[in-house]
Amino acid sequence: MIEVENLHKSFGEAHVLKGISTSFEKGKTNLIIGQSGSGKTVFLKCLLGLFTPEEGKIAYEGQVYSELSLDEKRDLRQEMGMVFQGSALFDSMTVEGNVMFPLEMFTKQSRSEMQDRVDFVLKRVNLIDAHHKYPSEISGGMQKRVAIARAIVMNPKYLFCDEPNSGLDPKTAILIDNLIQEITKEYNITTVINSHDMNSVMEIGEKIIFLKDGFKEWEGSNKEIFKTDNAAVTNFVYSSELFKKVRQMYLEERN
Amino acid sequence: MNYIASIGSYAIMVKEVFKKPTKWSVMKSLILKEIDELVYGSMGIIIFISIFIGGVVAIQTALNLTNPLIPKNLIGFATRQSVILEFAPTFTSIIMAGKVGSYITSSIGTMRVTEQIDALEVMGVNSLNYLVFPKIIAMLLYPFVVAIAMYVGIFGGWAAGVFGGHTSSADFIQGLQLDFIPFHVSYSFIKSLVFAIVIATVPSYHGYYMKGGALEVGKASTTSFVWTSVVIIILNFILTSLLLG
Ligand SMILES: Nc1ncnc2c1ncn2[C@@H]1O[C@H](COP(=O)(O)OP(=O)(O)OP(=O)(O)O)[C@@H](O)[C@H]1O
Ligand SMILES: [Mg+2]
Numbered sequence: 001m002i003e004v005e006n007l008h009k010s011f012g013e014a015h016v017l018k019g020i021s022t023s024f025e026k027g028k029t030n031l032i033i034g035q036s037g038s039g040k041t042v043f044l045k046c047l048l049g050l051f052t053p054e055e056g057k058i059a060y061e062g063q064v065y066s067e068l069s070l071d072e073k074r075d076l077r078q079e080m081g082m083v084f085q086g087s088a089l090f091d092s093m094t095v096e097g098n099v100m101f102p103l104e105m106f107t108k109q110s111r112s113e114m115q116d117r118v119d120f121v122l123k124r125v126n127l128i129d130a131h132h133k134y135p136s137e138i139s140g141g142m143q144k145r146v147a148i149a150r151a152i153v154m155n156p157k158y159l160f161c162d163e164p165n166s167g168l169d170p171k172t173a174i175l176i177d178n179l180i181q182e183i184t185k186e187y188n189i190t191t192v193i194n195s196h197d198m199n200s201v202m203e204i205g206e207k208i209i210f211l212k213d214g215f216k217e218w219e220g221s222n223k224e225i226f227k228t229d230n231a232a233v234t235n236f237v238y239s240s241e242l243f244k245k246v247r248q249m250y251l252e253e254r255n
Numbered sequence: 256m257n258y259i260a261s262i263g264s265y266a267i268m269v270k271e272v273f274k275k276p277t278k279w280s281v282m283k284s285l286i287l288k289e290i291d292e293l294v295y296g297s298m299g300i301i302i303f304i305s306i307f308i309g310g311v312v313a314i315q316t317a318l319n320l321t322n323p324l325i326p327k328n329l330i331g332f333a334t335r336q337s338v339i340l341e342f343a344p345t346f347t348s349i350i351m352a353g354k355v356g357s358y359i360t361s362s363i364g365t366m367r368v369t370e371q372i373d374a375l376e377v378m379g380v381n382s383l384n385y386l387v388f389p390k391i392i393a394m395l396l397y398p399f400v401v402a403i404a405m406y407v408g409i410f411g412g413w414a415a416g417v418f419g420g421h422t423s424s425a426d427f428i429q430g431l432q433l434d435f436i437p438f439h440v441s442y443s444f445i446k447s448l449v450f451a452i453v454i455a456t457v458p459s460y461h462g463y464y465m466k467g468g469a470l471e472v473g474k475a476s477t478t479s480f481v482w483t484s485v486v487i488i489i490l491n492f493i494l495t496s497l498l499l500g
Contacts, residue, residue, distance in 0.1 A: 050373050074275060078379035088370035102378050104281055 001026055002047065002158065002190055007056035009039075009046055016042050017053070018214035027188045029181050029204045031195050034211035035236065040194040041085055043211065044160055047192065048082060049073060060158070078106055081151030085162040085194075087143040089135040089150070095122070096131040099149045106154065121149040126175060141168045148176065152183055159184065159191045166196060173197065177204050198243055201225065210236065226250050265460050272388050272456075275381040282389060289393035293355050293455075294400060300354060301347055305338075305404040308346065309411030312337050317421035330422045331430020334412030336439075343404040344443045345491050348450040351397070352483035356458035359390060360479040363462030364472040372463070383463065390455040397451035398444045405443070442498045449494060450487050457483045 002024040009017040016039045024030045032040050045051045047058060049065055058065045060076060068076065089098050096118055103114045122128065125145040130138055135146070148164060161180065165173035177197075181204045184191040195201065201208060205222035210233050218233045225237060226247055238244045276282065316333040363386055366372050375382040409431065416422040422430075461479035465471055 045373075048377055050376065071275060074379040074381065076379075077377055080377060080379075082374070082377040084370045084374060086370055088374040090366075090371055090374070091369075105278060105378065105380060 001061055002192070003057075003059045003062075004047070005057040005059075007043070007046060007053050007058070009042055009051060009053045016214055017046070019056070020211070020216050022209055022216060022219060024190050024192055024207070026190050027185060028191065028206045029184050030190075030192045030207045030209070031201060031205040032192065032209050032211060033195055033201060033236070034217075036196075038211045039214060040211060041162055044082075044162055044192065044194055048080065048160060049077070078154070079157040081154065081156035081159045083144070083147045083151045083159075083161040083164050085166075087135070087140075087147040089143055089146055091135050094132050094134055095127070095138065095146050098135070098146055099153050102150065102154045117153060118149075121153050122146075124152075124179060125149045126172065141172060144168060145172075145176070148179070155187055157189060159189050161191070161193045163194050163196060165200065170199070173199065174203070180204065198237060198240075201237065212236075264464065265456070268383060268387075268460055268463065269456060271381070271383045272391070273384070275384060277380065277385050277388070285385070285389040286392050289389045290396060292358070293390060293393045294396045297351060297354055297400065298403070300350065301400055301404050302407050304350060305343065305347065305408040306411035306414075308342050309334060309338055309408035309413075310415030312342070312408075313412035313416040313427075314419060314421065317416060317419070327422045327426040328430030328433060330416050331412070331427035332433045333430075334409060334416070334427075335431050335435075338408035338412065339405055339439055339443055343401050343408055344446045344450065345487065347401060347404045348447065348454065348487050349484055351450075351454050352458075352487060353480055355394075355454055356480055356483045357476040359455070359458035360462040360465075360476045361472050363387075363459055364465045364475050365469075367463060367465055368468055368472060386463070387456065387459045390459060391452060394451040394455040395448070397454070398447045401443065401447040405440075442494075445498065446491065446494050449490055453483060453486050453490065457486055 004023065005021050007017050007020040008015070020043065032043060034040055042051060046053050052066075063076070065073070065076075089095075090101065093101065099118045099121060100114050103109055103117060107114070109117070118131075122131065125148050127142060127145050127149065130142060130146075135143055138146070144164060144167060148161070151159060151161070159180070164180065165176045168176060177200050180191060180193065183189060193200070193204075202222055202225075205225070208218075208220055208222060208225060209216055210218040212232055218228065218230050220228065225233065228234065234247075238247050277285070313330055313334045316330045320327070320329060363372075366386070372382050372386075375385060413424070413427050416427050417424050458476075458479040461475050461482070462472075465475040
């Protein structure tokens with residue numbers, strides 16, 4: 001459970017987050033949606049403590065993040081997994097090295113135990129023949145999947161994904177969405193996902209937060225997003241003709 | 256005012272480097288990698304430069320010795336003094352600030368702009384310890400590089416002096432032994448140890464705290480070279496005043 005209260009973040013003159021309050025429950029896939037530049041990445045980085053908000057409170061299971069000592073923060077972070085928007089793989093290491101890195105740093109596992117775990121997570125993200133390649137030698141979509149494998153290798157309690165399926169083909173995108181939802185349920189993880197992808201919104205958006213102009217414009221589930229008459233949300237979510245039709249059909253079916 | 260703030264954040268960085276150490280089994284291989292990259296990898300250029308600098312010092316001393324009353328062994332003496340006191344420790348360090356320093360700034364800077372440092376922090380790794388500590392430890396071997404630079408510098412002077420027909424080998428070697436003060440070598444090693452820490456940390460600071468994209472990585476490398484050199488030159492003056500003055 002992550003609770004956020006009245007979060008403010010600015011960069012110089014630019015007031016990016018203007019008082020966001022919400023909460024993310026365990027075992028749920030929480031989605032943050034909003035236009036490009038609406039502050040999704042900034043919000044996620046505030047949650048992770050990579051940005052320090054000027055105002056507001058973030059609590060992990062009741063522990064207020066800003067009140068922790070640096071060491072306590074690092075201990076808490078060992079329970080987090082993060083998929084960055086640009087993947088952020090270590091380019092001095094192979095795919096395998098990247099995924100094994102957290103295990104090497106923080107566990108006492110033997111070489112073969114680590115190897116088994118790495119093989120297992122790489123298989124889960126559908127990567128089986130790239131173990132010994134370097135990040136510069138694989139495609140962007142593959143990099144994303146390695147980043148996801150690295151984020152889940154330690155069985156995190158909190159999983160943050162910044163656009164995990166942007167740049168992936170529809171089939172792999174769905175695979176990744178399903179994978180994230182599966183492990184969220186399986187290990188009872190608190191998962192927060194930034195997304196543009198309407199497919200993800202419909203499929204795995206158990207809780208959706210819509211950011212607009214620095215405010216939380218709307219909050220609800222993927223069931224509710226069909227019914228809402230908040231114009232900003234419907235304009236954003238149903239901006240394509242296809243989705244407009246889908247929504248219409250859905251509403252007609254229900255009536 | 257800005258400079259004072261920078262010195263402050265530099266000090267905080269150095270303090271942070273020694274906190275929450277990385278697991279030893281991981282750190283050990285990082286240190287070995289940095290020794291290979293920073294120390295062993297610089298050996299070639301240092302040896303090359305030292306030979307020629309030693310040679311040039313010997314030739315210039317010889318060409319200025321037109322008075323027959325001045326003994327020829329001065330060539331060896333002058334080569335030894337300049338190489339041991341200045342060229343091996345200080346000049347070599349400026350070269351290292353360029354070679355090793357720009358490597359450190361650009362590699363750490365690239366990790367900063369591609370969010371690799373954020374990725375480390377999110378995992379709970381002390382990224383400063385992980386990135387900078389192995390470089391500091393590797394650079395503690397730098398005085399050995401300086402020792403080699405002294406040997407080959409003097410050898411270069413001998414070769415240029417003897418084969419250029421400026422002096423006899425015996426005169427040169429006699430000059431090398433003339434009024435030898437062992438503390439000069441210690442002074443030189445103390446200096447190089449201090450410079451080693453500067454070369455490992457100042458470029459790290461510039462890479463770690465940089466902002467922006469790929470273009471800024473290049474700019475940061477240049478700024479880092481300038482500041483590393485300036486700090487070396489100033490510390491050289493201070494240490495010389497303290498130790499020899
Ligand atoms: N480090 C920073 N320094 C200054 N301004 C920043 C910084 N990071 C983000 N911003 C600003 O904050 C705003 C929100 O950016 P953010 O990256 O959170 O958008 P986003 O919603 O993630 O967009 P996208 O969907 O394109 O990734 C932007 O106007 C951006 O210019
Ligand atoms: Mg973003």
